[in-house]
Amino acid sequence: MTDSKYFTTTKKGEIFELKAELNSDKKEKKKEAVKKVIASMTVGKDVSALFPDVVNCMQTDNLELKKLVYLYLMNYAKSQPDMAIMAVNTFVKDCEDPNPLIRALAVRTMGCIRVDKITEYLCEPLRKCLKDEDPYVRKTAAVCVAKLHDINAQLVEDQGFLDTLKDLISDSNPMVVANAVAALSEIAESHPNSNLLDLNPQTINKLLTALNECTEWGQIFILDCLANYTPRDDRESQSICERVTPRLSHANSAVVLSAVKVLMKFMEMLPKDLDYYGTLLKKLAPPLVTLLSAEPELQYVALRNINLIVQRRPEILKHEMKVFFVKYNDPIYVKLEKLDIMIRLASQANIAQVLAELKEYATEVDVDFVRKAVRAIGRCAIKVEQSAERCVSTLLDLIQTKVNYVVQEAIVVIKDIFRKYPNKYESVIATLCENLDSLDEPEARAAMIWIVGEYAERIDNADELLESFLEGFHDESTQVQLQLLTAIVKLFLKKPTETQELVQQVLSLATQDSDNPDLRDRGYIYWRLLSTDPVAAKEVVLAEKPLISEETDLIEPTLLEELICHIGTLASVYHKPPSAFVEGSRGVQHKRLPGSAGSGESVESPDTGSAAGASDAPPAVIPSQGDLLGDLLNLDLTPPATTGPPPPATSGLQLGAMDLLGGGLDSLMGDESEPPPIPLRTDTPQSPQVLHQSPSPPDYSPTELGGDLGGSSAMGAGFGAPPPAAAAAPFSAPVSGGLDDLFDLGGGVGMPMGAYSPPKTVWLPAMKGKGLEISGTFARRAGVIQMEMTLTNKAMSVMTDFAIQFNRNSFGLAPAGPLQVLTPLSPNQSIEVALPLSTVGPVMKMDPLNNLQVAVKNNIDVFYFSCQYPISMLFVEDGKMERQVFLATWKDIPNDSEAQFQIADCRLSSDAASNKLQGSNIFTIAKRTVDGQDMLYQSTKLSNGIWVLAELRVQTGNPNFTVCLKCRAPEVAQCVFQSYEAVLKN
């Protein structure tokens, strides 16, 4: 007889029937009834109406029945909180039952009843169970503390359960220790600041002892807990490693991975020249390889983590290429991961084997796998220079198969190979062109068009080829359209005579007939470039491109370090920061690998690979992953570094960023003289960026172009309202109709972007100035600091002979010339004066730092006043730090020199904030977005050469910004913060 009979009760009056049976006097009937109730619950029927009747069955000496009733309670208590109280008495009683199974069952179930009202009744029974003589009860009670903490943290703290839990770490029973560790870790994870797990050498020693005796799961809890510890020195680190390594021989893959995590973290602290370090490295490879014979899901987890390990310590697995060869019956997710690791391990030594395998894979049937295999061949070519030729010929072989998706994928990667090895493999272009017609995927079409445009001078019929694409221009996807536009412009610049018509055709298609703003803008820019200065256009469009570099999809070093500390977890499977798994992403402790011990180790041995040195040296490679450091769009607008005032006629394109006075209103079109000095990014992708994971190179990406133009907002703000007709004139374009659109962009006229200048305030009231009232402000205009004052004569007599002097001040501010009040100031008259200031005067530290004491003299008397200037006017124009320098400096400045501030109630997007700040010479170096939170990394430089580095965190929808400032002169932080606030809020 099986339990399945319980699922087949009569439909009619079921609840009623059950009710009667539950209240039966016969024990057996009661039990049967409870089973039926549970069966109904299992299939999803609502049997909550039976709550009181089921609870009545709770007081039984039949263990099986009791378990079923408890199960029912766990499911329905939340929906019947008032009735759940009925159960409390039985719980309390059961916690004192002579049978430890029942005591444990009661304490385990109690914690699962997440009803606030009854939690306080449970404290006493729990306290007893925590001290129970039977370890089975104690280990269950330990977990119950974590459950209770989840429901009511305050209660648990008030009752002192946390301390009891900590005491259980010293329990004599290893199972109890393991559960106590698990419970504490769980609580600590949700309350990162609680400092619950203050791990010290004594507790570590206890944990390591328990490690040898507890179950496999307990071993995982302990190892995961150990991974949070940071040893004091390399000796301690080594001794822990020695005691953890035996776990690598455990049959449970999860134990092995957790042990690998601890070892990977702690070996960071070992001196690299230590023999033990080498031994440990050698010990790690075999267990990692063995994980690949585990169940496929565990293989997958292992492979995702090996991917991280290979990036951090490539030497561990460098001889194990073969084990990553794909087997026919591997699940697709295992195949794809193996492929990825194969490429990471590819080197000159094994490339022949790898290529043979990849070629084999490229003839499989699974389309995704085949595509990735073809792409992998391209990556090998770029990574291992010696193999490039072989890779190219392999790709050509594959193109000959004429399998459609293989051909397309091959063309995409060949384009990358051209970017890496220009002028080397162009002989294959003819073969590629043969396949033009079979390309139906945008990426492949775009790649092919790029190739035709780039090598137009060698392809006799380039114009015909491109023209053929032009026919269906509007049906193409944006990336193809953009690429086609660029390619035809390239062609025109190379062979101007035959292709004039073609270029006009594409320009008008792009500018008039398209409603895609990126396409239209790129079209206009080319148009303008070509019409104003073809030579410059050539320089810009045909500029030499930086080579793409090899390691492309490396994980950003700090993220990599964090993920290494979380080996085995979902974060390391997804390769996402652990904070992504916490709602609100607040209160997460970012784990970092510990620094290595001793002084001599600060330089990583070269064989650890370029990505490895993150903790102690600036990374050699800026990773290209757009999600982290990428998105530098706004930066492209940054004006070229100028120390002095910028040239009076700024070029049109720069207006958005540079136009301080709104005086550059001569507009984009009015300024005919200079071509834009910033190279058009359409053809010059940013140098360290390489393009494998993001499937298209930057020159295809429509957003990129949007960025080049500074985004229409910045642009629109910069323009005044140029008279459309006049502006159109220099444009020798055949049609001007579409152009009006362009001017409309600027038509709205926003506020001029520029350095923030506070409104004038009264510095010297007339009362104190014997009738002279001075109000003023400071501003930075075109790189020059100005003190702008309004002098008002409120006295009865004329004032003359004005002069001004400053006391010594923090930044050496001094008048750069005399106070220019040329005409005598009559009574009731005001005059505006702008006094240029220099920063070369005598220095004395003031308090507050930005205090300035001024003396003004006139024919009546000398008046003294003091005022405070916004420190932002000292921010110089060349305050944009190189990214590498920024990274290094940020790391270099000790954390205690970091100051954090909140800016409340600021309703700007991160981009708008960045633009605003840039107007005041606070430059955004990089931006990354994590969980909807934008982090802007910014630098600014004071006139006295002090650099201030900032991290501005903007959470979408949250008007409160956080600014972290790092500076070698921390005393300026407060002032800088005030400037931030002032700039952002105005």
Next chain:
Amino acid sequence: MSASAIFVLDLKGKVLICRNYKGDVDMAEIDHFMPLLMQHEEDGLLSPVMSHGNVHFMWIKHSNLYLVATTNKNSNASLVYSFLYKIVEVFTEYFKELEEESIQDNFVVVYELLDELMDFGFPQTTESKILQEYITQEGAKLEVTKTKVPTTVTNAVSWRSEGIKYKKNEVFIDVIESINVLVNANGSVMSSDIVGSIKLKTMLSGMPELRLGLNDRVLFALTGRDKGKTVVMEDVKFHQCVRLSRFESDRTISFIPPDGESELMSYRINTHVKPLIWIESVIEKFSHSRVEIMVKAKGQFKKQSVANNVEVRVPVPSDADSPKFKTSTGSAKYVPEKNLVVWTIKSFPGGKEFLMRAHFGLPSVENDEAEGKPPITVKFEIPYFTVSGIQVRYMKIIEKSGYQALPWVRYITQSGDYQLRTNV
């Protein structure tokens, strides 16, 4: 830390049984599992972990069931998968077969087991031998007072109960080596390794202390006794009963064994072995007319040994028909549902060479569906022999009652993942 809830679903995604351990993930989230799985499958992005909003599903499939763990935290994924497989193991030992029917037929025990296996997302006791001592399928028959927690649950020796008694004390040791080979279409061996496993069937009374001696080269180097052939084990994995730190320090394999059958250890050996059964194949496909297959199998092992139950599985196109075979030994059979020819040789002596020819017709209308290139696979067993040469030197059994016990050892070598790629 790990799972918030565990679900057992049928193939349609209907929940058969579930257990909510933490209450931090809405149990209704499981409704997204099936659609998500189908979406992933359609996109060719099948993955053992999937997300819906901030809920992550980690799943495995067993017969006609999905076992799914949900979480919204940064859980230890490897622990979760290990645990899910452990559930399969425990349920299988309880119900013989783990499938839809056995879940329904035993739902009360399943609930009890789920309660005991995991608490608040932390795996607890997962040794089915021990669980069977206090969670039984005939729960009703047991007197309540008798159901006590076996001390084993919380003992350091959590895998063996006290008070076990046998009349005759014996241990059976099986040394099983599986050969994994991957051979390229041009006949070069891409990778090969040996995965060995030492299995015990323990029928010993009391709490015996066992020590197993192998001809492990590292051990012999440590002790300086270098007699005869030794074996280098690349990586060794042990059952939790083996004292790992002891092994780490002096390579001694010492343990108190679980009762009955268990896998004591497994090892991996990297040495390049000659594929024991070598296959040469010529497969010629004449489109629209026929496929001709010639397979030569050669036993590359000692003449005295014999491989049993050899099966050579040769892939054929899915639209092949009218098979004809000719074999120099054994029999060939067409298995259309797997698109295979299976050539079976009951007994294959070392050093011998056999031949099989097959002929298939192909339809004149070509199958336009692309087919993969499945490899030829081979299955075999060679008793009384290990490729690596590993040997059990001794098995010492000491129990405080001082009984005499006999160890019995058996060796067998078999095919593991044995694949030979073809040209077609």
